[in-house]
Amino acid sequence: MRNGGDLVVETLQALGISTVFGIPGQHALGLFDALSRSPLRFISSRVENNSAFAADGYARATGEPAALFLSTGPGALTSLAGLEEAYATGVPMVVIASQIPESGLGGRRKGMLHQLDDQKESARNVTKFQATVHKVSAIPYAIEDAWRQAMTAPQGPVWVEIPQDVLLQETTIPAPKDLDTTVPAVRGHTPSLRRAAALLSGAQRPAIIAGGGVRRSAQGSAELLKLADALQSPVICTPGGVGGFPVDHPLSLGSWIEDVAVTELLEAADVLLAVGTSLGEVTSNYFTMAPRGEIIQIDAAYQVLASNHPGLGIRSDASLALAAINRLLDPIPDKPHVSGQVAQVKGTIAHRLDQQDLANERAFMAAIRAAVPTDMQTFWDMTIAAYWGWNVWDPQEGQFHSAQGAGGIGFGFPAAFGGAIGLGHRVLAVSGDGSAMYSIAELAAAAQHNIPVTWLIIDDGGYGILREYMTDTFGKATHTELHRPDFVALAQAFGIPTRKTDLAGLEDCLSEALAADGPNIVVVETLLKMWDPTHLGR
Incomplete structure (x- = not known):
């Protein structure tokens, strides 16, 4: 007979996940037994936080999420440092954590091995979505909902925990097939995008900061290149955005985001476009940057909008917002090329290093x-x-x-x-x-x-x-x-x-x-x- 563990691996497979990282554990044995009947590839690590880092690296390299199987209590908690990095950077993965049997959930009344007062609460700070599955019939739906959350911008890890007895419960529920893997598009509001296009069309000294959201967005880099060329705008990439704009482009300032010469250029911009970045500690040169012009901030996480600098905040996937702005730009009169200014700043940086x-x-x-x-x-x-x-x-x-x-x-x-x-x-x-x-x-x-x-x-x-x-x-x-x-x-x-x-x-x-x-x-x-x-x- 199939059981709850089989439903887990069958649902992951139906969602397109092919690889699982993790370490076996007492309450999670139902998951690992099910893997023996599944085409999913399992990669064992030796420490759970390294399993989380490995799933993170898999997703960054391929653009596809991996699954992470965790055992209850110590195993689950050991993964949290790795999950924090994925959560902070916007890397999707589906975490399936085991739990003590259903009868012991809620406090310490049973005194079971690996028991926590509230294991799911431990994951709340480092995952986008958390759920506990109490019935075997709910397994495929909880995982499907979690996967969609993981893949929707801003992407990130999600957490589904399943008690040991639910994983081992026999089931006749059919294996999921033909699941809808459409991910909701995160689009900015048209009036705000029009306002952004108008500000950039009229800018005399625009500048652009490209963050990790540009890299992670399907056509983000291509749309950014098109916009920078149209505006004749210098572009600086954050550490997370390294490679989001060609380093050898005449408008590229590379990623020298911490250099004072770059900070001064960004401060002097009459319109500063920050896309796919929270304008956080490093990007703001440790909160010393003080822009004097208008700020447009585009990010898929609405929580970061205007959190460090007031301005026009637009929640959107980077490529969708940049493509819309490119379409909405007013005709831009010929501008003097600013490649000379960019070269001067880069020369200052090189001289500083020399x-x-x-x-x-x-x-x-x-x-x-x-x-x-x-x-x-x-x-x-x-x-x-x-x-x-x-x-x-x-x-x-x-x-x-x-x-x-x-x-x-x-x-x-x-x-x-x-x-x-x-x-x-x-x-x-x-x-x-x-x-x-x-x-x-x-x-x-x-x-x-x-x-x-x-x-x-x-x-x-x-x-x-x-x-x-x-x-x-x-x-x-x-x-x-x-x-x-x-x-x-x-x-x-x-x-x-x-x-x-x-x-x-x-x-x-x-x-x-x-x-x-x-x-x-x-x-x-x-x-x-x-x-x-x-x-x-x-």
Whole structure:
């Protein structure tokens, strides 16, 4: 007989989900037994937060959601840090968490293993949608509703929990077929879009900030390029928007969002269009940016509109809003090309870097870019290298992914692991030695599944970015230095080829690793520093 677990996997399959990440657990055994009768592919991790990061990386790389199976209590709670990143960045996934038997729900009256007072409440801060299924007949409908929430902009993870006895209950309910997988379009109100088009048509000094919503929207980048060319507007990408606008375009300021020269240009705009971004901490240069002109903010999450700067807020999918504005623009008289102004700002940034002792850092980033194929996707942990990547990385034909949403460490390797699973070909993960320790257990999973992922570990002896923050603030760093393992010997214990190199040999060593089969690691011993985005030197 089929049971509730079968209904779960059958519904996921009917919704187009093909891959499940997770770790088995006592109350979730019905789910995993059902997988044995299903064509769904299961990828085991070793720690639940890494399973969440892997599902996140899968969705970022493919544009399709994965499922995440979690056990009750400790397993469910361990996933929350990974889910926070997906929620903050707008990455869809469907989380199916088990629960204690139905009779024990609601407080501690039964004293069951793994029991929480309210497990679903624990997920409320890091998921878009939460539901507890009490009857087997409700399983397909709850999952269908959750999936639609996950896929509707702003996308994000959703949470459905099912008691152990409901998962194991026999059922004759037919397997779902031909489900409607249409996702509601999130469109801005026409009067507001007309107002935005009128403001931009009359702007003399427009500027555009492109966030992650542009990248995630199907035609967002194409519509943004069309609008920028029509307006002759400089475009700056946020860390989440890296690659949303061509880096080599004459109107592109790249992603130097933290540089004071870019902040000054944005402040001077008579109309500032922010699309797919909350204009949050990093994007506003740590809340120092003070725009003097009109602001138009487009985002699929209405909660962020005008939350940091007053202006014309429009809730919409980025590509739909940009396409509408492109159609509604008034005829724009010929404007002087502003590429010279953009080049001047970029020249100021380059001069600023030249005046600081950053040859090591610039050579490091150049070596990685030279080694990585133009179409390869890369996944960056919260390390100094990622902070550089936010500003200097040109994704070319690939994609740049980092944990800039929630900012937790440990994202890089498991997210790359998931990305490689989804794509079926090699990706690159970049971590520091501190963040790498969060993910060491997943070397076993990478070896077990023979995942084509190359992991670049930057060994600088500690939490490098925290070392810099503390030294800058207090004159010294405290408790940032780390005892590290011999990464080469440790990885080889898992059967994973690993090489150690210095900066001079990084490009060649990384190129060889990226051309190999299966998982491998490159360890580079170097100390990276941050740059000063305000100081021109003497």
